[in-house]
Amino acid sequence: MKESLSTIAERLGVSVTTVSRVLSGNAGKYRISKATEARIRAEADRCNYAPSLVAQSLRSRQTKTIGLLTPSLANPYFAEMSSVIISEVHRRGFTTIVIDTMENESNFNEGLTKLVARQVDGIIAVPCGQDHTMVDGVNSNFVPVVLVDRYYENFPLPYVTTNNYKGGYDATRLLIDAGHRSIACIQGVRTSAPNNERVRGYRDAMEEAGLKEFEFVAGNEFSIQNGYLETKLLLSRQLKPTAIFALSNNISLGVIKAIREAGLRIPEDLSLLSFDNYTYMDYMEPPLTRVGQPVEDMAILAAKILFDRIEGIAPGASQLRLSPTIIQGASVSRL
Amino acid sequence: MKESLSTIAERLGVSVTTVSRVLSGNAGKYRISKATEARIRAEADRCNYAPSLVAQSLRSRQTKTIGLLTPSLANPYFAEMSSVIISEVHRRGFTTIVIDTMENESNFNEGLTKLVARQVDGIIAVPCGQDHTMVDGVNSNFVPVVLVDRYYENFPLPYVTTNNYKGGYDATRLLIDAGHRSIACIQGVRTSAPNNERVRGYRDAMEEAGLKEFEFVAGNEFSIQNGYLETKLLLSRQLKPTAIFALSNNISLGVIKAIREAGLRIPEDLSLLSFDNYTYMDYMEPPLTRVGQPVEDMAILAAKILFDRIEGIAPGASQLRLSPTIIQGASVSRL
DNA sequence: TAAATTTGCACAATCGTTTGAGCGTTTTTT
């Protein structure tokens, strides 16, 4: 059923070595005669031979595989990122093993272990949690790791991320410039560096505008539910904000749901500015004004850095922040 | 750096065999003494040994890996499906290699070849194109394949799909019951069985209601662009439809774009009914009325059928159609 | 014609694991 070098060698009455040398294109280098080469090639074609990547991997200690650890393929942000990474990996003749960590630190570490056991040649990861001992161990002892989106602050692991501070700052400025003063911010996971950078951008913009007293940050998850619940609380406060800055796509959906339930309209009664870009946001009611991350560029760069490391090329800078872009919708009103 | 059975064996002065038997839990079966077992376990723990899955795969002819061929992770429908499949595969202690075929038949076939070369234990695939010789060859000669979403008509490859005929029929009935007569249908890829079943459902419902003269089917791709262009054409015809039945999520986005450009409103001027369900559709303007496919169930079932085959359990029925569900939005008006 | 060179290929080890068979040594049985 399955052909191997030895089945071909036997049928042709030559050695496995010779077959291997011909089929791996080293016939010339080892002085295999044209005649023998032709016979071997013909037979390999006929029986549709394909080398076993498993055996090659064992021998060469290279699996031609990279691992991708992502928090959730169900989130369009990560799905798009994964899609680009997979195609970049494919372009280089490698394949991708995808592990969905479900935003869970122990799943993440388990996934890392699994990838190491499979001897992948490199790993691209969106980390979960703040403990970097495991990833760092893998990166320095076994296989190169490059982080995307999230990273560990003040820690020398290569990463590619959005300039989240700028995103947070610019977004908040946009709201302030539109006349808003009471701007609430609903955040995601507090152990996430991007989240904290966004918050820092928000705070700096507020303080710069002398709006420190209006600062308000709540929430703890990048989920629809978190956005929903925090908005519910927000709307029951004495001092209602005139604008909400939601730090992710999912959070925004929750915010919208709560606002609608309260019978309020966006942006007439309350303005909303979201992080993350997604086609569907143009079709929403109203189309969302948002801070888009350069997902594609980030994915491409992460792949490039990883493959440079795999090939032993010392990368230049390897902690990169790419600028976000503000995309105008109609969810922010001028006061 | 990397530990192996032999490094441990050498340090302990025992044979590789013994170490292997202890660590694979066969110490008892092969009468290894408690003392030796303890020594080996301790040393393995100490040096953090993990067996090489590559070597195990070579020896056991099992890679504990399944391949997933999907047309596009950027499409939320397939992203969600992939997410569920990956987690089902993970649950069984396997990992998933994901290949994005970009809706391209030759990418699909190339992907198949690659998965076979990697000796995956099984494949879950959303096929592209109508030529099944390659997939069939793989399925009957190398590794079990299960199709999801799309399939080949009258061909004995196992698949799990939506009852697309019912989806098309029910959706069209819903429009007819709401008083629509001129209902246009914008389809996707014409070589796709699900597409054709949806169209058949549409046609049957139209004919049953005596609306054969209003039947109109156009389009050829599951893309935003196709939805957009076909709607542009549709709106320039003499007899404008009062409702559009779009056969996928992406097509619907294009339809909406074109309708908005024409300055028309949904559903006041034109009703829209979409195939596929997605959280974002609830937040759109207006929320879409749609035919939701049981994505999660399909994914779970496909995984189950595949693993049954891998374990040699003869599956019962293996060509399954699951019922779709209509989800009420506000994009269909009563005439 | 003998020596040197080139040609054409095969041997055997290796990657890390698994597994049937085997072989001394100790313990039990008779």
Next chain:
DNA sequence: AAAAAACGCTCAAACGATTGTGCAAATTTA
């Protein structure tokens, strides 16, 4: 005390590919 059984472990082959070395036979050189 001799035979049988149990114990505790090792040998070596195998999975499928790669690769340095080696060895005849054919060809060229001197």
